[in-house]
Amino acid sequence: MVGYAKWGVHMSGEGIKVLVVEDESSIRKFITINLKRDGFQVLEAESGEEALEMMKTCKARIIVLDVMLPGIDGFEVCQKIRETEPDAIIVMLTARNQDMDKIMGLELGADDYMVKPFNPLELVARIRTILRRSEKNKVELGETITLKSYCVDLKSQKFFKNGLEVELTPREFSIITTFMKNPGRALSRDELLNIVWGKNYFGDIKTVDVHIRRLREKIEDNSSEPQFIKTVWGYGYICQ
Numbered sequence: 001m002v003g004y005a006k007w008g009v010h011m012s013g014e015g016i017k018v019l020v021v022e023d024e025s026s027i028r029k030f031i032t033i034n035l036k037r038d039g040f041q042v043l044e045a046e047s048g049e050e051a052l053e054m055m056k057t058c059k060a061r062i063i064v065l066d067v068m069l070p071g072i073d074g075f076e077v078c079q080k081i082r083e084t085e086p087d088a089i090i091v092m093l094t095a096r097n098q099d100m101d102k103i104m105g106l107e108l109g110a111d112d113y114m115v116k117p118f119n120p121l122e123l124v125a126r127i128r129t130i131l132r133r134s135e136k137n138k139v140e141l142g143e144t145i146t147l148k149s150y151c152v153d154l155k156s157q158k159f160f161k162n163g164l165e166v167e168l169t170p171r172e173f174s175i176i177t178t179f180m181k182n183p184g185r186a187l188s189r190d191e192l193l194n195i196v197w198g199k200n201y202f203g204d205i206k207t208v209d210v211h212i213r214r215l216r217e218k219i220e221d222n223s224s225e226p227q228f229i230k231t232v233w234g235y236g237y238i239c240q
């Protein structure tokens, strides 16, 4: 525990909400105890359905999510949470090694995973690492985000490629900002629709593709072979 001291007070789990989703009560309690000991505020759910219901009101920043659950499984819960909470930190628990590819695969968007049996202290340490990384991203985001030769200025709402401004529509600006805030993470069409168009938009999901195509024409060197916004077939897009 000595090592934690240097991270300072702001790195304690104080006030940060964690939702632990696990049907086996002994494991759930064990995780909860360790998280609470570290200052996290912990909520518990015994099933995926309960977790999704709780997420509507509790807005946990971190979700510790078991794969094997009664009813809908952890994979489905993960995808559903991602649709509405793109910034939530999701750490999955699995008993099977073969789940790993799926967990870390582009289609799910989990931030990390742990294979059972695991040391709960390691789980807490992992959560802290992810939190640190996301805090750092926030600080670095500031008012501009730079990725490769692209830069968005959030204050002036301007977009630059190789230092030259590229004129974008507000919608296109919102799309590119979403990508640049999430480098290396595949974003589904649903997720993009939710973030950029809002949760109350009920238009065709193809709208996303149309906008991405126009955006690529403006910002890629060769829009038929995009290097910045890439397609994740059957899912959505990734910026890397």
Ligand code: CA
Residues within 6 Å of the ligand: 022, 023, 024, 066, 067, 068, 069
């Ligand atoms: Ca379980």
